[in-house]
Amino acid sequence: MPVSESYEIVVVGGGVAGCFAAATAADQGASVVQLERKSAAEAGHIACGDAMKAPTDPKKYPGPIDMSALAADEDVLIDGNIDQIEWWDEDIDVKKVLPYEGHSNVVDRYEFGQRLLEQTAACGVDQHFDTVVNGVLQGAQVEGVRAVRDGEPVEYSADLVIDAGGSLSSVMSDVDFASLDADPETSFEKPHFQQFGSAYREVLETQEPVPYENALVGKPLERMGYIWYFPRTATEINVGLGFQMNKEPVELVDRLKKDIQGRPEFDGAGFDTVNGKANKLGAALALRRPLDSMVAPGYITVGCNAGTTHPISGKGIRGAAVTGYSAGKHGAEAIRDDDDGFISEADLWAHNHYVYVEHGLGTRVAIKDPYNIAASHVGMENVRALVALLPEDAIADVVSSEGNSLGVRNAMSLASGVVQNALALVSDGRFDRLDTTKRDVGRTLLDFVRAQRYATKYERVYNDYPATRDDFFEWRDARDALDDGFNDALGIPAGQRKY
Ligand SMILES: Cc1cc2nc3c(=O)[nH]c(=O)nc-3n(C[C@H](O)[C@H](O)[C@H](O)COP(=O)(O)OP(=O)(O)OC[C@H]3O[C@@H](n4cnc5c(N)ncnc54)[C@H](O)[C@@H]3O)c2cc1C
The missing domain is CATH 3.30.9.10 (D-Amino Acid Oxidase, subunit A, domain 2)
Incomplete structure (x- = not known):
């Protein structure tokens, strides 16, 4: 017989999203356990480019985790250089x-991860290392997880599971979303590899x-x-x-x-x-937009698995922090306010709305995705030509994690920058080293302008992300219609589309 343990919230994962979720939920008064498959000594050692921006800005890193303390820690090597x-x-x-x-940094990711875990423990979270989650408990809602801790089977029951297991989380794969109690179907969007x-x-x-x-x-x-x-x-x-x-x-x-x-x-x-x-x-x-809905009955997913990584640069530490914080806060509130013993999607909806509208990070990530789609469509040689042709500030807009300022760009200044760069590239023969044609590069430029236009349209739709679950399916239909328009404009046939 497995050992049984019971908490209000089980957080799977000891990365950035898991730490922000667990610390915030405990800070809100919930009983929380954080499960991490690595040992205490190995935890926090994560594959990452380790670049992060403005760690001391509380809007970028909300919640009880004290990022200023981390920024001041010389082992973490946040020197803003x-x-x-x-x-x-x-x-x-x-x-x-x-x-x-804005004080960009490359951190010692292991030290950063370890300090995050320490701060999370200090918020009152129980941390179980060497604990591999290998299944979920579910009925009408997700009710907990199965795990092996130090080689022994353990069942953790909970009102809510926060899945911070990272990209393509195995926990998400184990949930049978279709059999959860959600009408007419779960809003949760399962991502594709x-x-x-x-x-x-x-x-x-x-x-x-x-x-x-x-x-x-x-x-x-x-x-x-x-x-x-x-x-x-x-x-x-x-x-x-x-x-x-x-x-x-x-x-x-x-x-x-x-x-x-x-x-x-x-x-x-x-x-x-x-x-x-x-x-x-x-x-x-x-490398996609955030999930349409990150919640299912008794379940929220956060961080990289929820698609909050920048779809061009791949930066995801901040998205993990913001979604983790939101899940911890809104999950704890849902449990506190619950009066029927069932944590529904509607009860957890404030998480989705916070990520897309109140905080807005979800929208800022989503509006970069058209550039990813256009780039995949034209291929790498054309992307190289495009980057060579674009003025630097136009490139900065695409790779930045902020809002969409390209919509207000003066088209004439963009065009004159491109023409100057094109003349230089062609006149000294460098263009011939690319495996493309002038015609394809012309099409690529048009696709870039289309991506700009659609980024502005997507921004309007995502800013209008519904405040309640009742309005979600209608919102998704409107967004899907925009997807169709964008794919048609690029000429991407059905069956080859990203979503
Ligand atoms: C090579 C690479 C470079 C990157 N470079 C950058 C960069 O420079 N800047 C940036 O901002 N972002 C970067 N990113 C993205 C960023 O690392 C992620 O977005 C971020 O780490 C996501 O955090 P997370 O908490 O969601 O997931 P993770 O960091 O993946 O954490 C998941 C945790 O869950 C644990 N876990 C998983 N499954 C289980 C299970 N079944 N049971 C128990 N525990 C489990 C894992 O051991 C891990 O500790 C990079 C990513 C990669 C892969």
Whole structure:
């Protein structure tokens, strides 16, 4: 017989989303257990480029986790030294430099993860490490999880399960959503793996300071994706790469090795270590818009699994924090206000509404997704040409995590910037090094403008995300109609569409 334990809220996962969810729910007075499959010493060691922005801004990182304390912790290495993004397309001699304001940082992700877990425990959360969740308990609602803790079976019953298990969470796969009590059907949107990316990174220690210690550097990968060098200090560089899983797979470890082998700054570089082992990890990450609805009866999913990662840059720490906070807060409130012993989707709806409207991060991520769709449609060679042609501020709008300012861009200034860059690229023969044609690049530019236009339209629809579940299905129909219009405009046939 498995051991039985009972809590108001079970949080699966000890990453950013799990810590923000568990800490917030406990801070609201709920009894909370956080389950993490890794050991206490390994927990918080997460595959990540480790770049994050403005950690001390409470709007960006809401809730009881004290990010200022983390920012002041020198082991976490948040030194705010990054002030620009650089795009290097070396084969065609293109370098774009984008200003990056607001205290951007590359952190020691392991130390950051460990400190988050400590703060979560201090909020009154029970933490069970070495605990692998391998099933769910469910009736009319999700009622808890099955797990193996230190090799022994345990059943955790709960009013609410917050699934912070990361991309394509196994907990989500175990839920039978169709059999939960939701009328006419669950609003929960199950994501597809092709909407995710696969990524890998190492932290290398160089012998000499790199010349780009103040920059997040990105370079094109032949599949839909990029290679990065993110310096957390002048001699500790997070190097990695990732591609979207709707394309042919890339052998990530070999491809990264090939890239850095030719670079003098990595000559003789060794690995940073965590718990005595080389610091290298890979994982999946969402490259899609946030889920239409992140709730089901007795269940909320958050973080990377909920699709709150930027669909172009892949940055997801802030999305994990915001959705975790929201799930903890609104989940605890739903349990406190419950009078029928059933935590319905309507009871949890405030979570969806907070993410999309009150906080707005969900909307800001969703309006970047048209650029991802257009990029996947035109292919990487055309994306490289597009980046070469666009003025830097237009590129900055696409990769930023803020709202959509392209709608108000002066079309004439965009056009004149593109023409100047095109003349330079063609006149010195660099254009011929790309595997594309001028006609395809012309079409790509048009698709970019279409993505801009639709980003503005999506923004209006997502700003209007329904405050109650009753209005959700009508809202989704209106959004789906916009999807049809966008896909038709790009010429993407049914069956090849992202959603
Ligand atoms: C290579 C790479 C580079 C990235 N670079 C950046 C970057 O530079 N900046 C940025 O902001 N974002 C970046 N991201 C995205 C960011 O890392 C994620 O969005 C973020 O970590 C998501 O946090 P999370 O808490 O949702 O999930 P995770 O960080 O994946 O945490 C999930 C946790 O749940 C645990 N878990 C999973 N399943 C179970 C189970 N069945 N039982 C018990 N425990 C379980 C895992 O062990 C893990 O600790 C990157 C992602 C990748 C893969």
